[in-house]
Amino acid sequence: MLYNKVRKRHILASEIAAVAALLACASLLGQNPAAQNQATLVDSGQSLFQRDCAFCHGRDAAGGETGPDLTRSKLVGDDTEGSAIAPVVRSGRAGQGMPSFNFSIEEMSSLVAFLHSRKTKVEAQVGGRRDVDAADLQTGDAEAGKRYFNGSGTCSSCHSPTGDLAGIASRFRGLQLEQRMLYPEDARSKLTVKLPGGQTVAGTLAYQDEFTVALRDTGGQYHSWSTDDVKFTIDAPAEAHVDLFGKYTDADIHNLMAYLQTLR
Ligand code: HEC
Ligand code: HEC
Numbered sequence: 001m002l003y004n005k006v007r008k009r010h011i012l013a014s015e016i017a018a019v020a021a022l023l024a025c026a027s028l029l030g031q032n033p034a035a036q037n038q039a040t041l042v043d044s045g046q047s048l049f050q051r052d053c054a055f056c057h058g059r060d061a062a063g064g065e066t067g068p069d070l071t072r073s074k075l076v077g078d079d080t081e082g083s084a085i086a087p088v089v090r091s092g093r094a095g096q097g098m099p100s101f102n103f104s105i106e107e108m109s110s111l112v113a114f115l116h117s118r119k120t121k122v123e124a125q126v127g128g129r130r131d132v133d134a135a136d137l138q139t140g141d142a143e144a145g146k147r148y149f150n151g152s153g154t155c156s157s158c159h160s161p162t163g164d165l166a167g168i169a170s171r172f173r174g175l176q177l178e179q180r181m182l183y184p185e186d187a188r189s190k191l192t193v194k195l196p197g198g199q200t201v202a203g204t205l206a207y208q209d210e211f212t213v214a215l216r217d218t219g220g221q222y223h224s225w226s227t228d229d230v231k232f233t234i235d236a237p238a239e240a241h242v243d244l245f246g247k248y249t250d251a252d253i254h255n256l257m258a259y260l261q262t263l264r
Contacts, residue, residue: 045114145259189236
């Protein structure tokens with residue numbers, strides 16, 4: 001069963017984190033040069049990433065204005081020691097906005113180590129559930145899904161089967177539809193920034209990481225601030241989906257999928 005698999009993976013991620021913490025302690029004591037090397041590798045990968053990649057993929061690799069989220073990329077997930085990442089970085093994807101880069105083998109392995117460490121971090125966070133097994137999509141009960149949609153799932157408080165979700169099953173199929181449901185992409189979050197002088201500026205969230213927040217105002221103008229300098233609030237409607245994660249059971253998801261697939 002897929003979702004059980006994913007739960008196991010969470011445990012694994014926390015175990016990895018625990019082992020990594022142990023190794024980090026050991027390396028502080030000078031006892032584990034391998035772990036120390038790994039940490040150094042990730043650090044230099046991070047600097048390279050900030051210099052050459054963050055512009056498009058975001059500082060934390062979780063996606064930027066033009067580049068996709070690499071922490072949730074299947075390609076990065078399938079990669080072992082650069083097998084999948086290195087070819088993309090070397091050749092780029094001309095026409096899709098991904099430039100090509102000429103890195104030494106050491107530089108490339110540091111970038112790869114950084115991307116894997118980002119992915120592990122993101123997966124260790126709650127809600128890191130991802131892959132979906134196609135077979136799981138066939139097993140739901142559409143009537144039960146409809147009841148859940150209108151009842152305890154609270155979906156109907158934001159969506160309507162004859163409004164925004166009308167025809168959703170014709171626009172997206174199978175896994176793609178499930179992914180839209182679990183990770184809505186088009187949701188626009190609103191950012192409100194309070195400037196030191198007390199003035200507030202609001203607009204559509206355009207960028208966010210630990211250090212920077214940015215928005216686009218109604219005129220399409222881009223503004224960014226250092227997170228140290230301002231107070232801000234983010235209103236993210238799609239977070240309802242993230243909150244719902246913890247509440248879905250496997251059966252709820254299968255039933256919902258069966259129901260959504262009737263909306264043609
Ligand atoms: C100018 C913007 C830009 C820069 C700079 C950039 N990328 Fe990309 N990258 C993209 C876009 C756009 C895609 C998606 C291309 C597509 O749709 O196939 C992509 C795709 C990728 C992928 C494949 C993801 C997948 O799931 O298929 C990897 C890996 C990647 N980039 C790594 C990097 C690394 C590492 C760097 C820095 C050395 C970098 N990128 C720099 C824009 C950029
Ligand atoms: C608090 C409001 C809220 C709740 C509750 C909510 N959603 Fe959403 N949902 C959104 C927003 C916002 C989006 C992103 C905007 C969009 O893509 O239409 C979205 C997107 C989606 C999408 C993708 C639509 C598309 O066109 O790509 C699906 C499918 C979906 N939700 C299903 C559900 C289901 C099923 C539930 C109940 C388990 C649910 N939602 C609960 C706000 C909500």
